[in-house]
Amino acid sequence: MKATYATYFVYYVLISSGFVNAFEPISTTFVVGAGVGLAAVGRKIYNYVYESCNSKWIAFNSTGLEVALDQKLFGQHVASRVVQKAVTGFMNDKNPIKPLVLSLHGWSGTGKNLVSQLIAENIYKKGMASKFVHLFVTSTHLLHSSQLENYKSQLQQWIKGNVTNCPRSMFIFDGMHPGLIDCIKPYLGYYEYLNGVSYRQAIFIFLSNTGVQHITQVALDFRKAGRDREEIKLHDLEPALSLSLFNNKKSGLWPSSLMDRNLVDSIVPFLPLEYRHVLLCVMADMSAKGLEPNQDVVDKMARDMVYFPKSENIFSVKGCKTINARLDYFT
């Protein structure tokens, strides 16, 4: 369709400039053909150079995601499996009946943003820098209630505009004002079209720390029973986590209120990180910064983190967060 308009345009310019006599059929055919060719080449170059909503820029790499989760995400065997399965199933489905909605739950610094980044990197050629990946960070306290209606309509326009522009858009919501939740819900559902736009190819990822106490309790129980952390399965975590989300739903707490009408496809629990995982994070950050591995620095940094519960000092309060920033002080 674009080529047709471009052709008409080229033709119009050539006729109006007197270059072509509109009533002379041979040169007319030649010019129209050349116009179509030029427009097609132009479009190809544009799509090659500028990120576009097509398979050159957006292509799922299932093996890439599996390898990335395996090598870059420490101590999260449950989250890793759930994410791999959910994303692969969705991306391989040619006709999904709803957008993919993932709800990631865990303490600060346990890898929720990292996982979102790994998903983005294995779908979009430009990863988090893609113009089709949208990060929405908001504090629960930032909005003034008088501005709420305004923000709601802006948020809806923002989602609609982005999905209209590219159906395979990804939205990451890190925190959310409770008053804004309801306006997002329609986009997560089973509608084929909503005001002429289909949201079924889109991906919505919600990050929160709702229900983390339950996750910690399961991790502690396994430990007390002398069982390996790696033995923890999704079904050990999900019932208590879902229950806490359903209970929270009554108070409209984010993201519990999304539990309505099965809008969430997968609840992804992130376990609290232990000392041994912090060691791995320090080593990974050292290598990412091009530093020589130094066991003394690694131990010192891991020991310097604060751990809970107080009596046992098992889990890192900040997970692996702040390590990257503090590395400079230790090296």
Ligand SMILES: Nc1ncnc2c1ncn2[C@@H]1O[C@H](COP(=O)(O)OP(=O)(O)OP(=O)(O)O)[C@@H](O)[C@H]1O
């Ligand atoms: N499980 C993990 N494995 C490897 N690195 C991790 C892990 N968790 C966190 N990190 C590292 O710690 C830093 C912060 O992690 P991230 O932003 O993913 O945490 P988060 O769970 O999203 O925290 P918050 O809830 O505070 O936003 C990142 O640099 C990340 O690479």
